[in-house]
Amino acid sequence: MIRLSNVSQSYGEEQVVDDVSLSVQPGEVVGIIGPSGVGKTTLLRILALFLDPDEGRVELDGEAVWAVDEDERLALRRQVGMVFQEASLFDATVARNVEYGLRVRQDWDERLRDQLRGLVGGTEPAAAVEDALKIVGLHDKLDQAADSLSGGEAQRVSFARALAYEPDYLLLDEPTSDLDPRNTGLIEDAVAEARDRGIGVVVATHDMHQAERVADRVGVLLGDGFTEIGPTETIFEHPTDERTRKFISGELVY
Amino acid sequence: MPFDPVAPLFPLFVDLPFEQGYVRSIMYVSLYVSVTAVALSTLFSIPVALLMGFTEFPGKQFVKSVINTGMGFPSVVVGLLVLFAVSNQGPLGAMNLIFTKEAMIISQFVLATPPITAISLAAITGVDENVRDAARALGGTRLDVALVVIKEARYGIATAVLAGFGRAISEVGSVLIVGGNITSADGISKTRTLTTAIQLEARQGQYDTAMVLGAVLVVLVLTVNAIVVRFGDEGSMNR
Numbered sequence: 398m399i400r401l402s403n404v405s406q407s408y409g410e411e412q413v414v415d416d417v418s419l420s421v422q423p424g425e426v427v428g429i430i431g432p433s434g435v436g437k438t439t440l441l442r443i444l445a446l447f448l449d450p451d452e453g454r455v456e457l458d459g460e461a462v463w464a465v466d467e468d469e470r471l472a473l474r475r476q477v478g479m480v481f482q483e484a485s486l487f488d489a490t491v492a493r494n495v496e497y498g499l500r501v502r503q504d505w506d507e508r509l510r511d512q513l514r515g516l517v518g519g520t521e522p523a524a525a526v527e528d529a530l531k532i533v534g535l536h537d538k539l540d541q542a543a544d545s546l547s548g549g550e551a552q553r554v555s556f557a558r559a560l561a562y563e564p565d566y567l568l569l570d571e572p573t574s575d576l577d578p579r580n581t582g583l584i585e586d587a588v589a590e591a592r593d594r595g596i597g598v599v600v601a602t603h604d605m606h607q608a609e610r611v612a613d614r615v616g617v618l619l620g621d622g623f624t625e626i627g628p629t630e631t632i633f634e635h636p637t638d639e640r641t642r643k644f645i646s647g648e649l650v651y
Numbered sequence: 652m653p654f655d656p657v658a659p660l661f662p663l664f665v666d667l668p669f670e671q672g673y674v675r676s677i678m679y680v681s682l683y684v685s686v687t688a689v690a691l692s693t694l695f696s697i698p699v700a701l702l703m704g705f706t707e708f709p710g711k712q713f714v715k716s717v718i719n720t721g722m723g724f725p726s727v728v729v730g731l732l733v734l735f736a737v738s739n740q741g742p743l744g745a746m747n748l749i750f751t752k753e754a755m756i757i758s759q760f761v762l763a764t765p766p767i768t769a770i771s772l773a774a775i776t777g778v779d780e781n782v783r784d785a786a787r788a789l790g791g792t793r794l795d796v797a798l799v800v801i802k803e804a805r806y807g808i809a810t811a812v813l814a815g816f817g818r819a820i821s822e823v824g825s826v827l828i829v830g831g832n833i834t835s836a837d838g839i840s841k842t843r844t845l846t847t848a849i850q851l852e853a854r855q856g857q858y859d860t861a862m863v864l865g866a867v868l869v870v871l872v873l874t875v876n877a878i879v880v881r882f883g884d885e886g887s888m889n890r
Contacts (some may be wrong), residue, residue, distance in 0.1 A: 479788035485781035
């Protein structure tokens with residue numbers, strides 16, 4: 398479980414994340430909805446253990462993340478995967494991209510051996526690489542150059558890249574905001590598949606319908622902490638907070 | 652008979668106006684000095700560029716201006732400073748480097764480092780920040796992220812190395828000062844490079860020899876460029 402307790406973060410004068418508490422269990426999808434600029438990305442960066450928040454506590458499986466030394470934190474960080482709004486693929490083939498997470502987890506002589514093997518005759522991609530690409534429906538593009546993919550395909554590869562090393566948690570930052578409906582659907586299917594495999598998924602999105610489709614629980618972020626967080630149905634059907642109700646009905650426009 | 656790189660270049664010269672051994676040894680000195688200096692300079696420059704690209708430290712702007720100034724620094728002045736450093740009274744005097752290839756390597760290193768660092772820095776800072784984040788998010792250590800950045804910036808870095816090599820191999824003033832343009836008694840180059848030899852031959856009216864040396868220099872530069880560019884392309888095919 399990733400648990401944030403009373404986490405706050407500001408940049409200069411601006412309070413970006415204000416007293417947020419949140420926990421993510423393996424095998425659930427948590428949606429974080431809210432307008433742009435409300436601190437969703439910052440919150441995800443804290444969840445990804447990229448950012449030590451100004452205040453509050455970040456725990457992963459009971460371990461206080463920012464209290465341990467850097468090596469231990471790397472080990473913790475490696476249980477979490479993140480997919481960004483932009484695909485940001487490496488300038489390499491699809492297979493090389495997807496196996497990156499596996500490669501950095503090997504020790505150096507293994508990596509060197511693989512490099513040399515690649516020089517003499519090419520290597521077969523690991524089963525996990527093909528498996529991850531299958532989930533996003535791109536296992537026939539293994540040897541294609543990443544820069545020849547369409548935007549939607551690139552984002553799906555980016556998703557597969559984060560799945561290949563089987564993280565316990567997967568964070569998605571506006572994963573479909575630039576995508577067409579078909580690719581959006583494929584990504585959402587992949588989210589469901591990840592959950593079925595026991596991965597705890599967090600989806601930050603400004604598209605509340607997407608959250609409604611994929612999430613088990615939803616947190617509504619409207620500026621100062623969650624105005625409300627709970628089961629998706631409750632949030633969308635019977636919100637208790639007035640601002641949540643207005644946001645969901647579209648009355649509250651930012 | 653060992654492979655002779657010079658002879659096949661001039662099948663039409665019946666009576667060569669120079670000793671082949673002379674030209675060969677000059678080529679060797681030129682390449683040895685420039686390649687060594689550029690290799691050392693690259694090993695030094697890329698970590699510096701990575702550090703400058705991704706970390707904040709006091710005096711960073713100052714270091715940047717030093718590097719930029721260094722790109723236009725007059726090479727004869729560099730030669731002069733290195734000469735003082737390696738002369739008997741200089742700080743490196745005890746090493747007896749004056750008028751040696753090693754002294755030439757030092758001055759070439761000083762000359763090649765600013766362009767290699769500056770161009771690498773531009774290439775490295777040009778790498779999308781999202782790509783760095785992705786490498787980190789996928790579990791990369793700081794070293795892994797640095798390697799990804801180098802890989803993404805490889806064309807720019809290749810350009811940087813070529814610029815440094817171009818500056819080193821075509822350099823006259825500083826190598827003349829610290830190397831002394833020396834040949835041994837049997838006409839084999841000790842510290843004579845293609846550039847300093849051309850200068851000398853031209854001044855002595857040996858224009859045909861100077862022209863041949865000039866042609867050799869151009870072919871050398873073209874060859875090294877082709878190899879480095881080819882190397883970069885290979886990298887893009889086999890990633």
